[in-house]
Amino acid sequence: MTETEYIRPQSLEQALSARAEHPDFTVLCGGTDVLVAANKQPVPAGMIDLFGLGPLCGIDRHSDGTIAIGAATTYADIINSDLCRRELPALVAASREIGALQIQARGTIGGNIGTSSPVGDSLPVLLAVAAELELASHKRRRTVPYSEFCTGYRQTLLDADELIVTVRIPPRSPGLMQFWRKVGPRRAQSISKVMVAAAARTEGGRIAEIRIGLGAVADRPIRAYQTEAAVVGLAPGHLASSAARAALADEITPIDDIRSTARYRLRVAQNIVAHFVERLSLPAARV
Ligand SMILES: Cc1cc2nc3c(=O)[nH]c(=O)nc-3n(C[C@H](O)[C@H](O)[C@H](O)COP(=O)(O)OP(=O)(O)OC[C@H]3O[C@@H](n4cnc5c(N)ncnc54)[C@H](O)[C@@H]3O)c2cc1C
Known part of the structure; x- marks a missing residue:
């Protein structure tokens, strides 16, 4: 029987050395993706276990206002963080809908990024x-x-000797509203059919800044740049939401698969984005 070598680094330097020495080993964090896939994969030569590694865990705010989230930070840590609740409500909302409590206690943001699935729920928020x-x-x-x-589909630009160390989020501009919506076959424990994360701010009654991240509508999580451009400068409301619907129809080409149809995904993505754009006119619009 093939044996798997197991390495549990005690520092980031040890983890990086192990990665450099063994680029063929599997990087393991919470294991909620790796272990599910294990039955379908050849036995790995080795594993480098990062779960709980101090320098990769935790959430900090730097003096310039940037928020740094260690790659091995769990969803439970994000949900329980006052800083994230205040500054990153969309990420907290997405984390609350990832699996159930057991997965939130074990699954990490770095693992979601490493798997890079088009249905990874934290990923549209990062956009x-x-x-x-x-x-x-x-x-x-x-x-x-x-x-x-x-x-590309589950492809990233991570090199074989690299690790994801930190997710950095720039300071939130004053008045920036955040939004998150996941649509699946049921309210909890579901794999997304469509996800929309957005952040936007109005100035003088017009949309001054907007970023829209979409999941499950392409081979990877995507930013809806054309749709953003179509609504910037417009007053939130019916005209802007109609412009968003039209632009989105040109911009995305979802696919039919076992989870949903292209037609449903497009219609739902349009409805959610339009809803967000309309809500920007409300004083307390948030997630
Ligand atoms: C029952 C169940 C329900 C789930 N529900 C959801 C859901 O609703 N939404 C959702 O998005 N996902 C869901 N998942 C998938 C999974 O929980 C998430 O993708 C989670 O974030 C993975 O994190 P992890 O730490 O467990 O990753 P792991 O399984 O340990 O690793 C995942 C991948 O990332 C790589 N990796 C991990 N950390 C690093 C690092 N620091 N540097 C480089 N590579 C790294 C690993 O090598 C591997 O390729 C679910 C899984 C299960 C089993």
Whole structure:
């Protein structure tokens, strides 16, 4: 029987050295994706276990207002963080809908990013809040906008010797509202048919800034850049929501699969984005 070597690094340096020495080993964090897939994969040569590794855990605010979330931070930690509840309500709302309590206690944001599924629920939020990822290898550190990280269906630009270290979220501009909506076959424990995360701000009664992240409507999580451009400068309300619907129909081409149809996904994405754009006119519009 093939044996799997197990490495549990005690520091980030040890983790990066292990990754450099064993690029063929599986990186394990909460294991809620890795272990589900294990039965269908060849036995791995080894595992590098990052779950609970101090430098990758926790949520901090830097002096410039940036929020840094360690890659091994669990959804439970995000949900229980006052800072996230205040500044990242869309991420908290998404985290609350990921699996149930057991998965939220074990699953991590870095694992969601590492799997890079088009139905990863935290991923549209990372697009809406303009998150960046800090990646590290034993040789270098680099920061990449999350919007560039996914390069195709479950493909990312992570090199074989790299780890995801931190998710950085820039300071929220005053008045920026956040929004999150997941549509699945049932209210809880469901795999998404469509997800929409958005962040926007109005100035002088017009939409001044908007970012819309979508999940489950393409081979990867996507930003709806054309739809954003179509509504900037408009007053929130019926005209803006109609413009958003039309732009979205041109911009996305969802597919039919076992979970839903292309037609349903487009219609639902349009309805949710239109709802958000209309709600921007309300004083307390939030998630
Ligand atoms: C019952 C159940 C329900 C679920 N429900 C949802 C849901 O509603 N929504 C949703 O989005 N997901 C859901 N998932 C999927 C899963 O829980 C999430 O994707 C979770 O975030 C994975 O995190 P993890 O720490 O368990 O990752 P792991 O399984 O440990 O790793 C996942 C991938 O990321 C890589 N990885 C992990 N950390 C790093 C790192 N620091 N650097 C580089 N690569 C890394 C691993 O190598 C692996 O490829 C569910 C899973 C189960 C079993």
